[in-house]
Amino acid sequence: MELYSTEHVIFIVLMFVCLAAAVLVFKLALKTDKARDIFIRCLGGLLTVTIITNRISLAAYNDKGFGALNLIPNTYCGMTSLLLGLFALFGKRNMNIFHFLVYVEIIGAIAAIFFPNFLGQNPSFFFLPTITGMDHHACGLILCIILILGKWFEPSFKRWYVFPIGISAYTLLGMFLIDPLGYTGSMSVDEPLVAGTPLKWWFVLLGGTALVAAFSFVYNIVKARLAKKKLGGTTIQAETDECAQTIETQNN
Secondary structure: OOOOOHHHHHHHHHHHHHHHHHHHHHHHHOOOHHHHHHHHHHHHHHHHHHHHHHHHHHHHHOOOOOOOHHHOOOOHHHHHHHHHHHHHHHOOOOOOOHHHHHHHHHHHHHHHHHOHHHOOOOOOOOOHHHHHHHHHHHHHHHHHHHHHHOOOOOOOHHHOOHHHHHHHHHHHHHHHHHHHHOOOOHHHOOOOOOOOOOOOHHHHHHHHHHHHHHHHHHHHHHHHHHHHHHHHHHHHHHHHHHHHHHHHHHHO
16 A cells, blocks of 8 residues: 555545544533433443454454454554553443553554554555555544543543553564464564564563653643643632622622
8 A cells, every 4th residue: 555645645545534523413402411421432442342343354364363362453543442442431431450451542543544564464455455455444543532532531640650661561462473374573571563663562561661751751741731720710810800899789
């Protein structure tokens, strides 16, 4: 597939259209928390279906068969899409695991949607491993944004530790997949995310943890200052209203 071919550009445009539609429906049409939670669960179900479809297509393409073990995602993006979809479908807001999955999903989705060279390739854009891979990344990105809008996830410095725990768990899974199943490159244990770079599991663990901790720390500081500023403005407005009411009462 040629990068930024007509088909690729059309896919990106359609993804943004779907994202805009999802945001508008979520913000304008859904008025209650219950309705919004149902919407999130539906997106979680859709993401689960897309990643399962992708795994089936990859198993067929790689001639691995359709056994349960062969359908287990062996990449950060695949496993994250599966877990994110399931936890959005059956979980609840602000679960600890979201403080790992959302970060990985957003970064992976942006990379795959705009630079899908590492996905299963074929001259046809509609080669199933390629198009289903882009589908689950696009759906995952939309779900992450809706999770943020719905307050199912908000960055928190207190939960930075969830990211290294998640990467460590992925690494252990990758070691298992490499040994009995022969999936070389699983979870970047023996091969980097991008060939020719140091992006193996240890680099993702250290670098990713530092970035998540720094981002969440800055986010919480900015949030606290904005809240303090807003509170100060509210107090000033309340005092102004009280003075105006007192003057009016005296004049009467």
